[in-house]
């Protein structure tokens with residue numbers, strides 16, 4: 001299942017202004033982030049067969065790395081909403097990005113939350129607390145019923161937040177057609193975001209789209225070519241920055257000139273530094289062992 005949650009009045013305003021207003025540029029400013037402390041059993045999280053099972057995991061280190069990750073946002077004055085820990089049955093609960101995608105409608109400026117209830121079966125218990133947190137943070141579902149998509153047995157629409165890449169400047173939304181998201185999920189997302197251009201792209205070599213590409217504040221896509229199905233999907237060489245490390249393909253935009261980058265990608269950091277970006281570098285090695293990256297540890301509201 002997948003729900004939409006709109007702020008009060010948003011649905012009506014979408015209808016009345018969509019045809020008149022000019023499209024807004026996606027903001028790079030983060031208003032708040034949602035995060036969740038890693039559970040002690042995080043090493044039991046899912047991994048794809050090609051990636052394999054993690055070894056040498058260390059919970060103490062994972063916790064320290066997560067605290068430093070959250071501290072980057074807090075130090076910049078970005079409030080972090082901590083979702084309740086799910087220590088028993090949800091080893092992947094730290095990867096909150098997959099449970100939900102937050103948008104500003106690019107015509108009305110209203111917040112739209114798309115909660116992904118039909119993620120991997122093992123991870124579905126994570127979703128309810130995300131939805132509760134959204135409601136507490138001012139999202140509202142009074143104005144229309146939750147839109148259900150997909151079915152519990154895995155047929156129908158599927159969508160994971162890790163497959164959804166919002167692009168600044170172009171207002172395009174690329175969605176990975178991966179093992180976790182399918183064409184029906186993409187179509188549903190497009191219907192929920194009528195003022196965005198939602199484009200499905202194949203993802204066969206990695207878990208999620210954002211495992212191999214993300215976006216820079218200037219609108220360019222940054223990617224690690226060996227893991228990208230087809231770089232031509234992203235607008236050609238002028239719109240694509242190829243980086244030499246897998247960990248460098250995932251960046252979080254902190255503002256127009258600052259990027260959050262994993263410590264596992266020092267050569268990429270060098271390239272981005274030369275491109276003129278300020279960098280916040282975090283070691284997330286423990287989460288990389290579970291196919292995680294810098295994007296998946298938070299949901300950002302912009």
Ligand SMILES: NC(=O)NCCC[C@H](N)C(=O)O
Nearest residue numbers: 045046095162290291292296
């Ligand atoms: N968006 C992301 O990159 N999420 C990573 C999720 C990793 C987790 N072990 C999973 O397989 O769901």
